[in-house]
Amino acid sequence: MALTISLVFLFGLVLFFLLRSNSLGYGAAFIAVMFGFFLASTGAAGPINQLATAVMTAVQNL
Numbered sequence: 001m002a003l004t005i006s007l008v009f010l011f012g013l014v015l016f017f018l019l020r021s022n023s024l025g026y027g028a029a030f031i032a033v034m035f036g037f038f039l040a041s042t043g044a045a046g047p048i049n050q051l052a053t054a055v056m057t058a059v060q061n062l
Contacts, residue, residue: 007052011036 015032018024024032039045 015024015029019026019029039048
């Protein structure tokens with residue numbers, strides 16, 4: 001659970017800085033957030049979580 005919260009915080013922080021630097025408009029940010037929200041409720045959520053866990057495990061083992 002801590003890993004999920006950390007990734008959400010990280011992606012939120014990146015999104016915040018993209019908005020702040022005007023690299024991303026508010027409409028595109030809304031679409032990105034809604035895409036993530038709806039993607040989490042599909043069958044793709046399991047494999048995405050497994051991929052994120054595998055990447056974080058690989059990074060920790062370096």
